[in-house]
Amino acid sequence: MALEEQRATARLVMPDAPAPLPIVKGRERLRVRAVARHRRLIVAEDSDAHGAAALVLAGPDGSRTVLAAINRHLADVDPARAVAIGHRGPDETRLTSWLYLPPPGPAKPPLIVLPYPGTVYGNAPPSDQGTDKTRFYTNAELLAGHGYAVLVPSLPPARRGEPAAGLAQQILGVVDAVAARGLADTSRLGLWGHSFGGYAAGVVATQTDRFRAIVASAGLFDLVSLRGTFAPSRRVAPEDGLSINAMTGWVELGQARLGTTPWADPQTYVRNSPIFAANRISTPLLLLQGDKDVAPLAQAEEMFSSLYRQNKDAVLVTYWGEGHVVTSPANVRDLYARIFAWFDEHLGPTNEATLIREPGARRSAPPRSAPRIR
Numbered sequence: 006m007a008l009e010e011q012r013a014t015a016r017l018v019m020p021d022a023p024a025p026l027p028i029v030k031g032r033e034r035l036r037v038r039a040v041a042r043h044r045r046l047i048v049a050e051d052s053d054a055h056g057a058a059a060l061v062l063a064g065p066d067g068s069r070t071v072l073a074a075i076n077r078h079l080a081d082v083d084p085a086r087a088v089a090i091g092h093r094g095p096d097e098t099r100l101t102s103w104l105y106l107p108p109p110g111p112a113k114p115p116l117i118v119l120p121y122p123g124t125v126y127g128n129a130p131p132s133d134q135g136t137d138k139t140r141f142y143t144n145a146e147l148l149a150g151h152g153y154a155v156l157v158p159s160l161p162p163a164r165r166g167e168p169a170a171g172l173a174q175q176i177l178g179v180v181d182a183v184a185a186r187g188l189a190d191t192s193r194l195g196l197w198g199h200s201f202g203g204y205a206a207g208v209v210a211t212q213t214d215r216f217r218a219i220v221a222s223a224g225l226f227d228l229v230s231l232r233g234t235f236a237p238s239r240r241v242a243p244e245d246g247l248s249i250n251a252m253t254g255w256v257e258l259g260q261a262r263l264g265t266t267p268w269a270d271p272q273t274y275v276r277n278s279p280i281f282a283a284n285r286i287s288t289p290l291l292l293l294q295g296d297k298d299v300a301p302l303a304q305a306e307e308m309f310s311s312l313y314r315q316n317k318d319a320v321l322v323t324y325w326g327e328g329h330v331v332t333s334p335a336n337v338r339d340l341y342a343r344i345f346a347w348f349d350e351h352l353g354p355t356n357e358a359t360l361i362r363e364p365g366a367r368r369s370a371p372p373r374s375a376p377r378i379r
Contacts, residue, residue: 048072053080056137079136083108085149087130092182094161095175102179103130104188105145105155110356114154115193116183117348118216119143120176120209121202123162123260131157141330141337142199142222151345152355154189156180160205165262169277172205173212180215193352197344199223200300200329201260207279207308210286218351220344222293223300223329226308227280229267232256234301283311289318291347293340295327320347 052058057080060072085105094100103126107114121143134145134157145155158179163170176196184191195218198206203224210219225231232255236248256263267274275281290312294305305321312319322343324336331340349355 052137056082056084056135058137076137082136084136085146085155088188089128090156090179090182090186092179094159095171096161098161100159100161101126101128102156102158102182103134104183105130105134105149105157106188107149107152107154107356110152112356113187113190114152114355115195115348115352116156116180116189116191117148117153118156118158118176118180118194118196119145119202120158120160120172120196120198120205121200122160122168122172122205123201125159125161126157141332141340143197143202147341148197153195153348154183156183156189163262166264166273167277168204168261168263169208169212169279173209173215176205176209177213177215193217195219195348195352197222201225203300204261204279206290208277210288210290211279211282212285214287216288218289218291218348220291220293220347221305221308222331222340223295223298224292224305224308225300226278226304228256228261228263228278229274230307231301231304232267234303236299237297237301238299280307280311283308284315286312286317289347289351290320291343292319292321293324293331293343294321295324295329295331297326297328299329 047063049061049063050058051061057074057076059074062070062072085107088104088106090102090104092100092102131145133140136146138144138146145157148155156179158176160172160175163172180191180194183189194216196206196209196216197220198204198209199222203221204226206219206221207224207226209216210221232253233249234252236251239245239248255261257265261277263270263273263277265273279286290308292305292309294300294302296302302323305323309319309321322340324331324333324340327333327336331337
């Protein structure tokens with residue numbers, strides 16, 4: 006049912022109006038926000054729980070006119086069911102992670118984990134996950150729409166100097182909490198990390214073989230070379246200055262928090278850089294990187310080269326002209342088609358329950374044993 010065809014139940018009061026003004030609402034009361042008013046007319050922004058939204062002009066006599074509507078196609082699309090998962094953190098603190106479930110089917114869905122170290126969630130689902138959010142990467146709703154259960158785990162910051170220490174164990178502790186509730190098939194386990202989550206994906210690949218397939222987008226794998234790499238924008242606009250301090254600061258004091266230099270403590274860099282443990286990676290790894298990414302393309306190329314040298318199952322996809330997040334509509338479609346195909350290939354079929362699916366999205370690809378570059 007289109008948004009403008011649904012009757013209002015919410016009422017918004019104007020200070021100078023003699024009576025409340027009726028505002029059109031969706032199936033569930035979510036939010037109504039006045040954006041403009043003139044005399045006894047008001048323009049309100051209205052959206053429902055599905056992400057369909059409209060600008061509505063309402064008058065004191067109850068009349069209303071939809072001025073503009075977006076995401077109408079979401080009005081009849083049910084979002085994934087978000088379930089709170091309680092568990093213990095590394096220091097036994099009680100934490101809450103969030104599991105997104107697709108529509109039920111005859112079999113338990115495979116489970117995809119979306120890690121981002123340092124993030125702790127509260128009593129409400131992550132605010133940036135939703136059918137109406139413009140999140141082009143690690144989108145739980147899109148993955149659930151393909152039939153996967155999707156886990157967004159709370160991962161408290163690691164102690165300074167050791168961001169990789171026990172990371173896989175910490176993530177798998179949350180996976181085991183999902184398994185204990187019987188909500189997903191945790192024997193068919195995948196992981197997709199982006200940015201610092203891409204770093205986590207590389208670390209996890211070196212620490213466990215429980216995941217059947219891993220995707221790392223905009224990932225970081227060698228903290229030694231990273232700290233001295235210029236941002237790609239500096240190559241085309243050198244007048245903006247060097248970016249050495251930014252990368253050095255990120256490694257020493259930012260999210261990585263190593264707190265030292267490679268010449269002062271090389272072993273800390275070795276322990277916390279997945280590239281130095283590439284020989285321990287046995288999980289098929291899909292690497293996605295933009296050539297203009299502030300997370301240098303060379304990081305993905307370095308990891309791919311290491312896996313290629315060992316004849317391990319890896320794919321490197323470079324998106325030319327893209328930055329830290331792939332945003333071109335055609336590239337976004339291609340990215341998700343590749344990710345769906347990657348997980349379908351290695352995790353097996355889902356129940357085919359769909360929330361949102363792009364027409365013509367690629368299905369399972371035939372297995373390949375050798376790395377490939379695209």
